[in-house]
Amino acid sequence: MSILVIQIPERQRLSARGGPDAQTPVSGLGTEYAYVSSPDGLVMSAQGECSAALLPKASTVVAMLADTDVSWHRITLPKAPAARLRAALVGVLEESLLDDADEVHLAVAPDATAGQPTWVAAVDRRWLRAELAVLEKADVFVDRIVPSSWPDDPPSGHFAETRTTAAGPDQGVMLHWAHADGVASIRLQGGLPRALIPRPAPAGTRWSATPGAAASAEQWLGMPVNVMARPERALQAARSLWNLRQFDLAQRTRGARALRDGLRRLASPQWRPVRLGLVALVVAQIVGLNLWAWHQRSTIEARKVALQGVVRAAFPRVSDLDIQRDAAAVMQREVQTLRAVAGKAGDADLEPMLMAAAAAWPTDRPPAEMLRYETGRLTLGAAGWTEPQIAQFRGMLQTSGWQVDANGTQLVMSRARPGTRS
Incomplete structure (x- = not known):
């Protein structure tokens, strides 16, 4: 099973100077996607950046959202039927959402139980729909959407270089801190990280950093960190149980899309025994039908020859041409003639x-x-x-x-x- 993980570029926001961040392009206009592919979700086979139309094919496509594009809310999952669960979530989160409820896409944590505390992820709906539309227009159909990090225990901290802005390259480092109480993305410069991150960190805390941020991270922590490039982190996120394709963004496979997905899965390596079995079954059916037809033709021909032999032996004066045309009709005609000559009545007389x-x-x-x-x-x-x-x-x-x-x-x-x- 081949897996393709695509990094969705961060959502465009207003910078401190009042203009849009220059690093994030408008969706679909020359956007290049960082990607990583793997045969099993563990080992990286290829990576790079390209437009949506040039992304490699895979049996499963996973889209990963940036840490700053997902907000997290801790609630008690309301008891509601699946068709009305989103409306119930909006009712619970109405006071916590910064945007209008219709502009926010919500997703519930995997294995959430009604009446129990759980995490809900919130993403800008219009932006996410636009990103998926760009990929689908290029025949890249996303099966799952995962966050880069999520509330977890034991905690994890990941250091990465900040983006390039309209003002020029920013050499700062961003810390993405995921713990049992949520996810925070904060710049490493200043005293805020020291105030938010417990010292010492909780037991079992996992620290990682991109190669460009590893030196700053080790200096800030005073200890070595695990160097994890962006492709490696993307594969790690793809292995999570999270899937933000829920409610109105849930994957719908109908019509041509269902056929395309079915053929794509059938062509995957794990379905190779099934493909071989189907081919063997079809070949066996064709060979079997041909053998049976040959046997039936042979049986019919043998009976026809036997009948012609009986007619020739009983009525030697009849020509072979008449016998070959219809031996049964010849026999019936000759028997009726003999019965008439003998003066005996027939069954229909x-x-x-x-x-x-x-x-x-x-x-x-x-x-x-x-x-x-x-x-x-x-x-x-x-x-x-x-x-x-x-x-x-x-x-x-x-x-x-x-x-x-x-x-x-x-x-x-x-x-x-x-x-x-x-």
Whole structure:
């Protein structure tokens, strides 16, 4: 399973000088995305920066938001059905949100339980929708959205260089402090970090820094830190259980998107045994059907040859051409000819039909008032017959292979076809 983690550029904000931060471009206008790809989410296989259209393909795409683009709120999860949970969250967080509730996208912590304390992440909805739209326009469909850091215990602190601003390069360092009470992003310069970070730090605290900020971090802490480049931190974030694609941003796979996602998963390495199995099944079905068809053709041809042999042996004067065309018809024709020459009645002649009708004739009925014979069909007058009498007459003849049809005041008798039920 290949994984692609995309760093969503930080949201554009107003700088202290009253203008937009020059480092963050408008969504979709020449935006380049830092990315890292991995075959298993643990080992990095490639990294770089490029436009959305040039991002590498992967079976799973994860978008990572910057620390400063997510705010955190600790609440007791309200008891509400899934369809109304967001409205219930807005009711609880209305006093805490800095923006209008309709402008904020909310996401609940994984495995949150109703009635229990939990964390809720808040992100600017319009901005996040715009970023996802840019990626989807380039056929990059995000499966999960994860934060760079989240409230956690034991705490973790990550040092990174601050961004380049309109005023020029800023050589400062930002500390992202994630602990049990939330996430804070503060500049390392000044006394605020000393006031917020306990000294000594809680046991088990994990410290990391980007290569460019490692020296400043070690000097500030007075101890070594784990050097973690941005791609490594992106992979670490992708392994979290968080997924901010919830509520109105929840992934919807319908129509062509569902087909595309299904084909993408089917093409992934973990589905290779399934693909091989399907190919083997299709090949087996094709080979099996062809073998069965060949067997059936062979059986039919063998029976046809056997029938032709019987006809040739019984009627040697008949030409092979007639036998090859329709051996059964030739046999029926020749048998009828021989029977006529011998003066014997056939099954569909008048005499056998009269004998069969007489044997089944109801004892309480007078002789037939009307009789008409056509080749293979005998019509008898049945005026005044009751339904039980007709049923009795039909039943007795049916056992002998005859078919009786009631037509008003007449009964039409004929030889029953194979498989026909009266």
